[in-house]
Amino acid sequence: MSGCEPGGSVGAFLCQAGQVLRAAAVEAPRQEARLLLAHAMGCRQEDLLRDPRAPVPPEAEALFRRSLAARARHAPMAYLLGEAGFWTLDLLCNPATLIPRADTETLVEAALEAFPERAAVRRVLDLGTGTGALLLAALAEFPEAFGVGVDRNPEAAALARANAARNGLADRAALLAGDWAGALAGRFDLVLSNPPYIETAAIPGLMPEVAGHEPALALDGGADGLEAYRALAAALPALLAEGGRAVLELGAGQREAVAALMEGAGLRTLGCRADLGGVPRALVLTAGR
The missing domain is CATH 1.10.8 (Helicase, Ruva Protein; domain 3)
Structure with missing residues (x-):
């Protein structure tokens, strides 16, 4: 200095x-x-x-x-401070994961709207869990639920386990390293996911805090930004319990394309909740047409 x-x-x-x-x-x-x-x-x-x-x-x-x-x-402040707030949680952060964002809280709001009876949710799944933000926020709101969070990065899964312990939820959560839903069996009442959805060519043009510091694995959605949604479309029909809901985060302008992928896999769109900026952010789906 x-x-x-x-x-x-x-x-x-x-x-x-x-x-x-x-x-x-x-x-x-x-x-x-x-x-x-x-x-x-x-x-x-x-x-x-x-x-x-x-x-x-x-x-x-x-x-x-x-x-x-x-x-x-331009290292992100959350990495330097080692923590960030999300919903009602205080989460540890490090460069192994995306920093939790306020826009993603829209998925929690959509889940609560989908299940006004909180006790109806007993099993929650978070695919691409990162810090564990979505899974842990859901567990904080659905007191009868047990949750599973999966991330491809073992360091992210370890951080999510630390966050579960930090927020008093370790006995209600299993945080695993794996490739999406490949190692999972059984069905879930609520499936959450904030997948990578940025087009590969667009990543260098993001703000430097994101492009230069947050993990590419959690950002890069492939050439059209939809690669992870294709994997989710293939997996979700076998993961949703009867009456279950999936809530997926969307990037700007992706609503129609993602809904078409999901409907092509046999899912039905129930609605889409916008974030505070008016961007359609949380796509809500169920099994069956």
Whole structure:
């Protein structure tokens, strides 16, 4: 961090860190500087503002400098802080998984709308579970349910297990490494999935925090963005219990194409819930025409 002397004050570090982030075209540079320094010092942002002349301890300074340099290279804040909020959960995050997003909460809302009687859901499946966000949010809302989450990346499955324990849900969840539903038997009342759906050629044009840092395995939906949906269409008819529902996340403009794939596999579209931006985001399906 150019111009910041070792052993400097909180105020000096924040001022100069804000300049570094502003030069790197990071949005809200002052706020992000406070977040990074509070994380490094193990305190709240309000504590930094209360005493701007306080010295920054050497061990906190070292962590702050590393985090600041990474953020200036557009490493996502959630990876640097190691956590993110989703629904009612506090989730650990690392570069093995996508960062949970508010748009994905639309799938939880759609699931709750599909099952107004919470006790009706006993078995939940999350395909491509990542941090475990969707599965764990569903288990928090459906108290009688047991859930299975599957991810192709063993590191992601391990992180999801840690998140289940962190949120008091470890005894109601099995988090597995596997290729979609290949190793699963049995049927589920609710199947959730936020699959990779970005067209391969479009990934380099995404914001740098995503294109340069989030895992390509969880982003790349193939040439047309629909590769994972084809695998889901093949698997879902055998996974849904009678009266069961599947809720799939969609990318912008994918509603008609994904619905056609699912209906071609013998599923029936019940509706599609839009996110807060008005984008059709959560496609709700059931077995049978």
